Amino acid sequence: MCRHLAYLGPPVSLRSLLFDPPYSLVRQSWAPRDMRGGGTVNADGFGVGWYPGDGEPVRYRRAQPIWGDVTLPGLAEVTTAGAVLAAVRSATDGMPVQESAAAPFAEGRWLFSHNGVVRGWPDSVVSLAAALPVRDLLTLDAPTDSALLWALLRHRLRSGVDPAEAVAATVGEVEKAAPGSRLNLLLTDGRTVVASAAGHALSVRATPEAVLLASEPHDDDPGWRPVPAGQLVVATSTSVRTRALAGA
Numbered sequence: 001m002c003r004h005l006a007y008l009g010p011p012v013s014l015r016s017l018l019f020d021p022p023y024s025l026v027r028q029s030w031a032p033r034d035m036r037g038g039g040t041v042n043a044d045g046f047g048v049g050w051y052p053g054d055g056e057p058v059r060y061r062r063a064q065p066i067w068g069d070v071t072l073p074g075l076a077e078v079t080t081a082g083a084v085l086a087a088v089r090s091a092t093d094g095m096p097v098q099e100s101a102a103a104p105f106a107e108g109r110w111l112f113s114h115n116g117v118v119r120g121w122p123d124s125v126v127s128l129a130a131a132l133p134v135r136d137l138l139t140l141d142a143p144t145d146s147a148l149l150w151a152l153l154r155h156r157l158r159s160g161v162d163p164a165e166a167v168a169a170t171v172g173e174v175e176k177a178a179p180g181s182r183l184n185l186l187l188t189d190g191r192t193v194v195a196s197a198a199g200h201a202l203s204v205r206a207t208p209e210a211v212l213l214a215s216e217p218h219d220d221d222p223g224w225r226p227v228p229a230g231q232l233v234v235a236t237s238t239s240v241r242t243r244a245l246a247g248a
């Protein structure tokens, strides 16, 4: 399993999101507090995506542990953004460790991350993959469950489906095809974040001007709220709405 987070609000440094908190994402990579679903560390790569302005996001990803990357601390020190999605990866058994398998996955303004596993991979989801355009399959980011989930979700987004509906529908169809899967998805366009709590923990902390969604709270601030399993969160910097995933 992996750990991920998304932030929307006034510009902050990447350092203040990734390194400074007592249980920061960097710390979660070697000492996560909640690793249900197996794994002990998140050492199989990491990625950070942020929006430098009003345009498309920039990504920095590597296939190595985030704690050993010598470039990220300096980059995080000088980079500020008002919208960030970051993830550390623990590759599911049998899935390759490579940069293109590390979230965030991206297209246009979209950034995407998956925390979890598709059960019975890949046989359980062959029929879902077969419904995608062949071109999407030939250009999958990586031969992993997360990359296929991104292709399924992206296909809906390209068709103009509302992002919250697209996430809920993707979780729904994969749960049906591969029962017992863990499908915590995180999607943002830099203005809105959509997140599912489906098999792994998810917490949210909202202030009047910022929102943070994360696999686990990165500090002991009493403002963190756990998102109940089976819920979908749709947040902007000033609003958080939660509803049942299945009601999509």
Ligand code: GLN
Pocket: 001, 002, 003, 089, 090, 091, 092, 095, 101, 114, 115, 116, 117, 118, 144, 145, 146
């Ligand atoms: N199954 C995905 C992968 O291997 C996500 C892993 C995870 O959440 N640990 O990349």
